[in-house]
Amino acid sequence: MSFSQRRLVLICVISISAVVLFTAASKIDKTVPPPGPMPWAHGHTDHIVGLYCVSVWNSLEVGEILLDSENCYFGFWPSVDGPSYLYHGTIWFGTQEGTDIYVFSSYWQDSPPQADWVPIYPCEFGCLDTDSSNWQNRPPHVEKVSDFDSWAICDDSGATETGPLGTECERHTYSWGVPDHDDYVVHAFLFRNLSGHTLQDFYFAFPYDFDVGLGDHLDDLVGYEGNDDTDEWTNPTQPGVVWSDPTPDGVPDEFDAVNYDPAEQRSTSYMYDSGGEPSGYIGVRVFGYQGVYPDGEFIFASSQHSWDWNNDPANDTYMFAYMIDSGVYEEVSDAPFDWRVCPAIGPFAELPDGEVFTEFYIIEGCGQDLLEMRRNFDQVLADWRGADEIPGTEDDWIVASPPQSPKFVGIPQDGAVELHWTPKYALGYNTETDPDPQTGVVDFDGYILWRSPIGFDVGWEPIAWWDLLSTDLLNCFKPFGWRDNGGSGDKAERVPDGYIDGTDIPSPIEPDLRYVPYRMELETFQIQMQSEGSSYYYHVDSGLSNGFRYFYSMIAYDFGMDTADLDLPPISGGKGANQLSVIPTPPASTTLDNVWVVPNPYIGAADWEGWAPSLVRESRIAFMNLPARCTIKIYTVAGDWVDTIEYNDVEYGVAYWDLSNYSGTGRPGLAIASGIYVYHLDAPGIGETVGKFAIILGGVQ
Secondary structure, eight states: OOSSOOOOOOOOOOOOGGGGGGSSSSSSSOOOSSSSSSSOOEEEEEEEESSSSSSEETTTTTEEGGGTTSSSSSSBSSTSSSSOOOOOOOEEEEETTEEEEEOOHHHHHHHHEEEEEEEOTTTTTEETTSGGGGGSSOOOOOOOOOSSSEEEESSSTTTTOOOOOOOOEEEEEEEOOOOEEEEEEEEHHHHHOSSSOOEEEEEEOOOOOOOOSGGGGGEEEEEEEEESSSOOOOOOTTTTOOOOOOOOOOOOOBBBBOOOOOOOBOOOEEEEETOOOSOOOOEEEEEEEEEEEEESSOOOSSEEEEEEEGGOOSSHHHHHHHHHHHHHHEEEEEEEEEEEEEEEEEEEEEEEEEEEEEEEEEEEEEEHHHHHHHHHHHHHHHHHHHHHHTSSSTTTHHHHOOOOOOOOEEEEEEEEEEEESSOOOOTBBBBTTTOOOTOOOOOOOEEEEESSSSSSTOOEEEEEEEEEOOOOSSEEEEEEOOOOOSOOOGSSSTTTTTOTTTTTTTTTTSOTTTTTTTTEEEHHHHHHHHHHTSSSEEEEESSSSSTOEEEEEEEEOOOOEEESEEEEEEOOOOOSSEEEEEEOOOOOOOSSSOOEEESSSTTOOOGGGOOOOOOOOOOEEESSSOOOOEEEEEETOOOOOEEEEEEESSOOEEEESSSOOTTTSSSOOOBOOOOOEEEEEEEEETTEEEEEEEEEETOOO
């Protein structure tokens, strides 16, 4: 049961042009087999509703496994086309009975794979998830918690070194698309003893291989948040309250920045890139509660061990030695390399036959820096304990959720993008008519269309707004910027004086819609669509530049709740979870009169490439206004041939060149140098034309 000595270095660059996200979905066959012994296969579900995007597997693994490396998410953040922060993670269970040591895990990077945890019915072929019909096959104790949930169950029947004991492990994963709750996933674990005898002195551990920036993972460092006894930042907060600036308060920073008495140890294992490329921290935090609050015991990491890829544990004894070495919290601050981290919890005294070990959790997620990661992870504990700050009560995991963002697609046009969407985001579900899971009230209140030249959380501006008219002065959405001369209901002004001045500051929970160029009451829009016989909504964003990429996000929002029993602010969906990009494109031309190159000159690292701190540049130019069929040959000014593009597209008139010299081999060659280049275009039956363009590599915007 060894780890592989070295995995393949995978450099995963996913063009955001191919990403059109409607809802997260399992990459599995949805057919559920009947009960009984069955062959099984790996299947994964993608948690991509938030900014932290990761695949979870029915073998209790997360991230990548070699069986499906091109179709899963390696802890991408922020959003599906951010850099990778996680290569692989799993869960260990370990105990010793006499001289026999048992450690159960799954690690499908090995050859042959290690498969101690075997998925059992109903998860033989993949996780169950809330966007799929297979969710109905979950056991009664599994309830929907977040915006997107998945669930899997395994037993230890695959253990071979010492053999199985007869245990089961469930994992229920939560993720949210709500701002301030979208930088992480939460894994809840239940462990069941079906061995026929009492288990004693057992441990759990979570070995994670955080490769920060997957293509360059040999420069990572390891930290542990829980034992440095400094006072860098602790800010008491409540769920949903905006966090203030860091201020020392005398409480060591390894304790939670929430209103707990006493404060709990943060105990977070994390990694980061030593050179800050990419920036950002990723970590896991173990937490839970044993017994009845407040007389029970808070669960936090009993140890953290680190090792490099040359020293992966080779057997159960080696793995168990890490788990039982309590009180050691290893950090690596001066030797960048390819490290693993392995927080553990235990020992737990006993678990009688037939009983379930207390539910415990791990947070897995990111932050732009250590302070932001702390904030994100502390918010999880605030959500877990709820408004009453007591775990195990009915208000646990109550996160105000916006209506589900609708399905939407973008269609390129000449200097424009046509956007289509429908409120029917899944079979039997409707954004506009589904009740809020927290309140039971149908609180949908409208749509906002956002656009950015860069994507992710950068450069967004609202470009269209459809608002549902309401005459309810309490339950209505009053965003900053809606001014209608003192109208009623949701047209009432949010700032009483009626003027936009320096004191009129947008609320942190409300978008600033002062300058939205297009707005309409949703009822009017619906009547318009019905009169046109359209089965979907559509909006045309015009006045755009052909050949340049534009990012869009269509989000829904609600009107919140303001009653004596419940006070919830209006909330809108996150942009990262419902995002696509489109490049306006001219139609195929019948002449060569207006062929041109965009951008010209090409300047490396420019905004037009979709560059953001977390996005890989596309590095390409476009030939615009092309005929349906032509050949483009590219030369240096000295006449040396560089590349040839064979273009054939009867609908659009644009071809792309990725600035690479293919040299006639059919395989990508070396990137070209800066300079002036000449192209020759030959269109059969139309004619020929010649032009120039400039390439400036490594430039700035």
